[in-house]
Amino acid sequence: MIQIMSTFPLFRLPLVALAVVISHFNLNHFDFFHEDLLPGENLDEKQNSSISIERKGNFPGARSLKIGDALVPMSNSLDKYGEIELRFYFEDVFDGLKTISRYICSFLENPVYGLMLSSDSHPDQIRRTIDWALSFQKSIKMCYIEDYKISDDHFRNVLDVCNSVNKFYFYGKLSPEFGHQFAFENDSIFLRHAFWVNLDNLLKINCRICTIWGSNLTNLEVNQYLKHWKTGKFPKLKIADFEMEDINLEVLLADLNAVKFPEGKERTFRNASNRDVTIDYGFDIRMDNGTLATIVHKGGNIISKWFYMVVW
Numbered sequence: 001m002i003q004i005m006s007t008f009p010l011f012r013l014p015l016v017a018l019a020v021v022i023s024h025f026n027l028n029h030f031d032f033f034h035e036d037l038l039p040g041e042n043l044d045e046k047q048n049s050s051i052s053i054e055r056k057g058n059f060p061g062a063r064s065l066k067i068g069d070a071l072v073p074m075s076n077s078l079d080k081y082g083e084i085e086l087r088f089y090f091e092d093v094f095d096g097l098k099t100i101s102r103y104i105c106s107f108l109e110n111p112v113y114g115l116m117l118s119s120d121s122h123p124d125q126i127r128r129t130i131d132w133a134l135s136f137q138k139s140i141k142m143c144y145i146e147d148y149k150i151s152d153d154h155f156r157n158v159l160d161v162c163n164s165v166n167k168f169y170f171y172g173k174l175s176p177e178f179g180h181q182f183a184f185e186n187d188s189i190f191l192r193h194a195f196w197v198n199l200d201n202l203l204k205i206n207c208r209i210c211t212i213w214g215s216n217l218t219n220l221e222v223n224q225y226l227k228h229w230k231t232g233k234f235p236k237l238k239i240a241d242f243e244m245e246d247i248n249l250e251v252l253l254a255d256l257n258a259v260k261f262p263e264g265k266e267r268t269f270r271n272a273s274n275r276d277v278t279i280d281y282g283f284d285i286r287m288d289n290g291t292l293a294t295i296v297h298k299g300g301n302i303i304s305k306w307f308y309m310v311v312w
């Protein structure tokens with residue numbers, strides 16, 4: 001896990017894992033680690049540590065640690081929860097992040113699992129970080145972006161590489177003119193404030209869980225989307241979760257041969273938070289080859305913007 005948000009630590013590791021990392025740093029001159037930080041051999045499995053990168057400035061009590069060829073100033077402290085905090089100081093936080101992350105990931109023999117990103121220090125930081133991770137590993141399991149200042153162009157650049165991320169999350173604000181065509185065929189996508197998503201976008205998303213909140217997708221557009229689904233165009237789809245214009249079932253379900261959920265029956269699925277959810281109402285539709293899906297909706301005159309479809 002790597003984070004680029006100035007307020008959060010870069011890594012949070014169980015102390016035991018931190019001990020592995022530290023024992024690989026060049027410790028000849030740094031036995032203070034063992035005394036100050038990692039007392040005894042019996043590390044508590046549940047105790048945590050955090051590592052953060054900060055901009056070089058005036059920092060009292062900093063020592064230096066040899067990392068690769070560089071001597072990096074660092075400081076450490078113990079917080080009130082017994083969590084060890086290590087801080088490394090670099091001229092450029094982004095360079096520091098890369099150095100420390102590569103170093104730690106190589107010792108732990110693990111790829112970068114996830115990225116939590118915002119672009120508060122460099123406008124192009126999100127795309128640069130994804131490119132950096134993809135320069136030494138094939139894909140990234142999870143990328144969570146929360147950024148209310150990203151420019152439209154920088155976000156377009158990010159969308160262009162989102163397909164290399166298994167689970168892609170974006171919380172952020174874009175200008176009212178925003179629009180972009182991109183393809184996503186990986187595992188899950190979650191877009192919030194997605195007023196800009198249209199049918200053309202939906203047709204290029206073929207994934208297991210597709211969550212589009214804050215969109216202005218129309219009943220007609222979602223109806224078209226479902227017609228494509230029926231022909232087998234989105235074979236991976238398990239859950240479609242859209243916020244759209246007020247649902248009008250007549251338009252939404254037109255020409256889909258939708259039938260009411262069988263009376264007295266129940267079906268259970270696992271939702272995006274891995275919780276088993278049982279439903280007993282909705283409208284069933286079928287792919288041309290027989291695959292069944294339910295659009296979860298109570299019917300009647302309920303006014304709702306939430307479109308939720310489960311493929312069984």
Ligand SMILES: *[C@@H]1O[C@H](CO)[C@@H](O)[C@H](O)[C@H]1NC(C)=O
Nearest residue numbers: 014046047048049081082083
């Ligand atoms: C360490 O983190 C785990 C998981 O987040 C948490 O359950 C535990 O309480 C933390 N331990 C301490 C000592 O803060």
Ligand SMILES: *[C@@H]1O[C@H](CO)[C@@H](O)[C@H](O)[C@H]1NC(C)=O
Nearest residue numbers: 138139163164166185186187
């Ligand atoms: C996600 O993308 C990676 C990298 O391109 C690929 O290895 C992986 O198979 C993809 N996963 C899915 C579910 O398509």
Ligand SMILES: *[C@@H]1O[C@H](CO)[C@@H](O)[C@H](O)[C@H]1NC(C)=O
Nearest residue numbers: 176195196215216244245246
């Ligand atoms: C989306 O719909 C909301 C209300 O449903 C409206 O205020 C907004 O202007 C619409 N945005 C676009 C881009 O159409």
Ligand SMILES: *[C@@H]1O[C@H](CO)[C@@H](O)[C@H](O)[C@H]1NC(C)=O
Nearest residue numbers: 232234235236287289290291
């Ligand atoms: C129907 O097509 C979907 C998507 O391609 C596939 O996952 C499913 O196994 C197929 N079902 C049958 C009964 O062939």
Ligand SMILES: *[C@@H]1O[C@H](CO)[C@@H](O)[C@H](O)[C@H]1NC(C)=O
Nearest residue numbers: 241271272273274275276277
């Ligand atoms: C999954 O279901 C649980 C229990 O109903 C609910 O609290 C949670 O919000 C659901 N998650 C998603 C992503 O829908």
